[in-house]
Amino acid sequence: MRNHRETNNTIVKIENAIVSYREDVALRDVSLEVKRGEFLGIIGPNGAGKTTLITLINGLGKLVQGHVWVLGHGISKGSVNGIRKRVGYVAQLQNIDPRMPISVHEVVMVGRYGQLGLFRRPNKSDRDIVDRMLELVGMSHLAKRPIGHLSGGEQQRVAIARALAQEPEMLLLDEPTASLDWRAQRELLELIKEIHEAQNLTTIFVTHDLNALPQICDRVVLMKEGKIWQQGIPEQMLKQDILSQLYDAPISIQEHEGRQIFLKAG
Amino acid sequence: MSIFGYQFMQNAILAAFLGGVACATVGVFVVLMGISFIGVCLSHAAFAGALLGVLLGFNPLLGAFLFSLGTAAIIGPLASRGELNLDTSIGVLFSLMLGLAFIFMGLMSGPKTEMLGLLWGSILTVTRTDLILLGIVTSAVVALVVLFYKEIQAVIFNREIALAVGIPASLILYGILFLTGSTITVSLSPIGGLLIFSLIINPAAAAYQLTYSLKKMFLLSAIFGVVSGWIGLLASYLFNVPSGAAIIVTSSLIFGLAALFSPKRKVKRWRVRDEPSRVL
Secondary structure, eight states: OOOGGGGGSEEEEEEEEEEEETTEEEEEEEEEEEETTOEEEEEOSTTSSHHHHHHHHTTOSOOSEEEEEETTEEOOTTTHHHHHHTEEEEOSOOOOOTTOSOBHHHHHHHHHHHHHOTTOOOOHHHHHHHHHHHHHTTOGGGTTSBGGGSOHHHHHHHHHHHHHHTOOSEEEEESTTTTOOHHHHHHHHHHHHHHHHHTTOEEEEEESOGGGSOTTOSEEEEEETTEEEEEEOHHHHSOHHHHHHHHTSOEEEEEETTEEEEEEOO | OGGGTSHHHHHHHHHHHHHHHHHHHHHHHHHHTTOTTHHHHHHHHHHHHHHHHHHHTSOHHHHHHHHHHHHHHHHHHHHHHTTOOHHHHHHHHHHHHHHHHHHHHHHOOSOOHHHHHHHHOOGGGOOHHHHHHHHHHHHHHHHHHHHTHHHHHHHHHOHHHHHHTTOOHHHHHHHHHHHHHHHHHHHHHHHOHHHHHHHHHHHHHHHHHHOSOHHHHHHHHHHHHHHHHHHHHHHHHHHTOOHHHHHHHHHHHHHHHHHHTOGGGGHHHHHHHHOGGGOO
16 A cells, blocks of 8 residues: 555654643754654653654644644544544553453454544454454453453553554554563564554654664654754763763663663762 | 232333333433433433422423433534533533422422422323323434434444544434433333433443443443332332332342453453463
């Protein structure tokens, strides 16, 4: 469907965005372009505006000034639902009531609901898509379980399956590995990488935790105090002095089995 | 049995059926979204509206409708604009409605006992109009839940996710609140403001104990609602106790039994046996 020629196309364009909540300015004059097929990492300390920036892309965040184009459309009241159907969104682990009467399969099916629109019920092809996505994230065996019975890592896999069930062109991941244990975190990052490559997606990954940043990032955006402070390829950005300035704390980098491990020094 | 021989008993049985289905269906939203206070809030809004009707000389039922639906329509936007919890928004409006009700009562001259009847209701003196209105609203509630089942399911599960996949989640939420308001208003005179609260919460809470399927929860809740009404009526007839109170006690008993035998309490043991590798 999406051929290789398109990989240079701009899929997201944010121009001079200002967002403010009450008295706080969350984003100060931020501009960003994302190319189709790119894997973009956004890092920075808490409160830097990372989440605000990606919620602008699916219209959950409210713009005070500036412009946002996604998939060729300006974000407006009329276009936002259409855009949301084409953008998968995974937030950090939520507290789900363990008694919530919704099964894993039904949760993933929610991803189809936007596409289906009002008054239409899921048919066999929707169920097939859901089965396929559950298979992809390795959760088929838990399909009939109540969602609240799953562990955090399993719930995040289901959330990814739900986002993929939308058959999206873009995946927004907001701290998807936060509050997962190290093994679940590693496995989830591996899965995200596989999916990005296999599904030819554009992926934007937000994290405050440098060690949760996937290694396949094409570009890293460093955010601080509501602004894009620096951006570039990971090799240039993920350096001791830059990161120490970004987090206002001395950070040291160590190599371990081919991976960079970021530690707070001192 | 002679109990079915009386016209008022036939009406009461029908009212218990319709009110039981509507309240118990709405109750599923209320219980799953954690907004149990909405029952008290909207019934007091309806109460204030009815008082205003009496005060200004228009139909109290119309006043009740306007106030209850108006309040239901404000709860959602107030919560989203003010960035409040739904429950906080409900609490603020509840106190306002209670205040207004007392002001209207203070302005009224003459006896107010007739008005207090709205709080208690009387299922044994249901009028034809009550039954028709109850029938219309109950059918609308059931039809809309069937029609928008998948959107309602998504919104109950998580509103932000529902929005993010492209469902008009705010509209669905406001619709849910509006249905709750309509149900409470038409149940006010037959069932009573205080009884509505228990008929909304208890059957849905009992169903919640018993199933992991939302469809079954709707079904069980409606069955419990109707059965509470009928057993309560029968008890009231046999033992000569107030019908409203008998219905409340029956629905509470059903909840108690459901909680006692809830399979959800066995969750932990099942998980440990099923997946020993995950126990740390």
